[in-house]
Amino acid sequence: MDKKNTIYDQAQPLLVAVDCIVFGVEDNHLKLLVFKREVEPLAGEWSLLGSFVQPDEHVFTAAKRVLKELTNMEDIYMEQLHCYGNVDRDSGGRVLSVAYWSLIRIDHNHEEFHIKNHLAKWVSFDQVPQLVLDHGKMVNDAIGHLRERAKFYPIGFELLPEEFTIPQLLKVYEAIYARNIDDRNFRKKLLKSDLLIQLPKKDKSTSKKGSFLYKFNRKTYEQLMLSGYSFEF
Amino acid sequence: MDKKNTIYDQAQPLLVAVDCIVFGVEDNHLKLLVFKREVEPLAGEWSLLGSFVQPDEHVFTAAKRVLKELTNMEDIYMEQLHCYGNVDRDSGGRVLSVAYWSLIRIDHNHEEFHIKNHLAKWVSFDQVPQLVLDHGKMVNDAIGHLRERAKFYPIGFELLPEEFTIPQLLKVYEAIYARNIDDRNFRKKLLKSDLLIQLPKKDKSTSKKGSFLYKFNRKTYEQLMLSGYSFEF
DNA sequence: TCAAAAGTGTTATTACTACACCCATGT
DNA sequence: ACATGGGTGTAGTAATAACACTTTTGA
Numbered sequence: 001m002d003k004k005n006t007i008y009d010q011a012q013p014l015l016v017a018v019d020c021i022v023f024g025v026e027d028n029h030l031k032l033l034v035f036k037r038e039v040e041p042l043a044g045e046w047s048l049l050g051s052f053v054q055p056d057e058h059v060f061t062a063a064k065r066v067l068k069e070l071t072n073m074e075d076i077y078m079e080q081l082h083c084y085g086n087v088d089r090d091s092g093g094r095v096l097s098v099a100y101w102s103l104i105r106i107d108h109n110h111e112e113f114h115i116k117n118h119l120a121k122w123v124s125f126d127q128v129p130q131l132v133l134d135h136g137k138m139v140n141d142a143i144g145h146l147r148e149r150a151k152f153y154p155i156g157f158e159l160l161p162e163e164f165t166i167p168q169l170l171k172v173y174e175a176i177y178a179r180n181i182d183d184r185n186f187r188k189k190l191l192k193s194d195l196l197i198q199l200p201k202k203d204k205s206t207s208k209k210g211s212f213l214y215k216f217n218r219k220t221y222e223q224l225m226l227s228g229y230s231f232e233f
Numbered sequence: 234m235d236k237k238n239t240i241y242d243q244a245q246p247l248l249v250a251v252d253c254i255v256f257g258v259e260d261n262h263l264k265l266l267v268f269k270r271e272v273e274p275l276a277g278e279w280s281l282l283g284s285f286v287q288p289d290e291h292v293f294t295a296a297k298r299v300l301k302e303l304t305n306m307e308d309i310y311m312e313q314l315h316c317y318g319n320v321d322r323d324s325g326g327r328v329l330s331v332a333y334w335s336l337i338r339i340d341h342n343h344e345e346f347h348i349k350n351h352l353a354k355w356v357s358f359d360q361v362p363q364l365v366l367d368h369g370k371m372v373n374d375a376i377g378h379l380r381e382r383a384k385f386y387p388i389g390f391e392l393l394p395e396e397f398t399i400p401q402l403l404k405v406y407e408a409i410y411a412r413n414i415d416d417r418n419f420r421k422k423l424l425k426s427d428l429l430i431q432l433p434k435k436d437k438s439t440s441k442k443g444s445f446l447y448k449f450n451r452k453t454y455e456q457l458m459l460s461g462y463s464f465e466f
Numbered sequence: 467t468c469a470a471a472a473g474t475g476t477t478a479t480t481a482c483t484a485c486a487c488c489c490a491t492g493t
Numbered sequence: 494a495c496a497t498g499g500g501t502g503t504a505g506t507a508a509t510a511a512c513a514c515t516t517t518t519g520a
Contacts, residue, residue: 417473
């Protein structure tokens with residue numbers, strides 16, 4: 001298309017980056033992935049992982065690309081958090097950042113190599129180190145968004161393996177909301193909802209008695225969503 | 234700061250715009266503000282109002298600027314909706330758009346002149362015309378966001394004048410959720426909440442009996458929010 | 467007097483909260 | 494036998510949903 005004499009010619013372009021906030025569950029704890037920043041300014045400090053958006057690249061695709069490079073995983077749950085647009089938010093120049101948050105099922109067999117290449121580590125949800133620029137604010141915003149979203153989307157199921165136990169799921173929700181949840185009420189509401197399919201086997205890794213394994217019933221979930229079900233406990 | 238030899242030099246900048254979805258209540262109906270697009274491509278078609286973000290301008294400030302030019306109002310309720318980042322979303326070139334939605338109290342004395350200058354009109358919430366580019370999707374997303382937000386933020390109060398009646402407020406909620414709400418239950422929950430301060434006068438513009446005027450009790454609201462009050466009916 | 471909108475209460479149902487003990491099993 | 498985590502039930506309280514008639518008053 002001919003762009004002469006349009007307002008498009010007069011507008012000035014800006015640098016646009018994506019930054020990823022990555023949540024996962026490891027050792028029954030909710031964790032966040034942080035990185036040693038490799039580029040100036042602020043090289044060596046803790047940061048989120050990001051990248052500039054290319055001219056021929058969807059912003060969402062850029063975020064997916066970052067996550068793929070990091071974890072070697074595709075089809076990851078990812079949502080846009082916010083576009084951070086302060087003029088001076090990046091000390092290296094005027095850069096917009098579109099932040100995305102994602103939930104991944106930590107599987108060390110697949111990820112360890114990639115994550116090490118990025119000088120990354122998982123840190124506890126409630127012990128996030130000082131991060132560069134406005135990345136600390138991004139993480140706080142993401143936690144708020146995660147809590148909001150967790151009420152209507154079964155976030156706990158995204159973070160756990162296909163087969164999981166009720167005590168595991170309970171711990172995820174307790175971590176997300178940073179409070180104790182009554183295990184009887186939790187179990188009661190979940191089982192009554194028909195969201196869980198009990199499997200004929202137990203996980204005995206955490207107790208002698210063993211705990212039944214379940215899988216998520218996606219069909220029930222889709223029906224419940226139409227009627228406004230919530231994952232509040 | 235010296236930007237030589239950093240990744241900032243290699244990144245390619247992009248055009249970034251803001252677009253505004255503006256809601257208001259007029260004649261007891263929830264409405265949306267749309268515009269005749271004045272620039273090519275697609276001049277003459279219905280559109281949201283937007284602008285490019287300047288290099289020295291906060292993205293949020295750009296959205297405020299657009300709204301100020303349009304309505305001559307400042308201190309308007311405005312929230313970021315989403316950053317739309319498709320490569321080919323704008324037929325005039327690659328342009329990111331950060332969409333904002335806002336709620337305004339329609340006051341024709343102040344706004345008429347500005348809105349006419351922009352070839353704008355208020356259209357009914359449920360009769361939005363075909364809009365250019367992805368603006369139709371933006372509006373749909375904004376309506377979803379509005380409904381979500383309305384559960385925890387007293388959006389109805391932002392849209393109405395300082396002094397309003399309960400039937401007026403009910404109509405706003407009915408419009409937002411596009412369904413009938415039981416007026417006895419609505420009234421009961423609101424009055425019990427102590428969110429309304431009854432004024433010693435009535436609005437007789439819509440009935441012979443007249444309806445008591447109320448104002449919003451911001452202090453009660455702030456207390457209720459701490460305990461998770463919701464505006465669901 | 468009548469039309470048109472404002473205002474008012476009760477009941478049944480459902481969801482939520484709080485709370486304490488027994489079970490199964492590997493060591 | 495005992496330590497460890499898994500699993501279960503009830504009762505009180507609070508919120509929600511459904512429902513129809515009377516009141517006021519200007520025209």
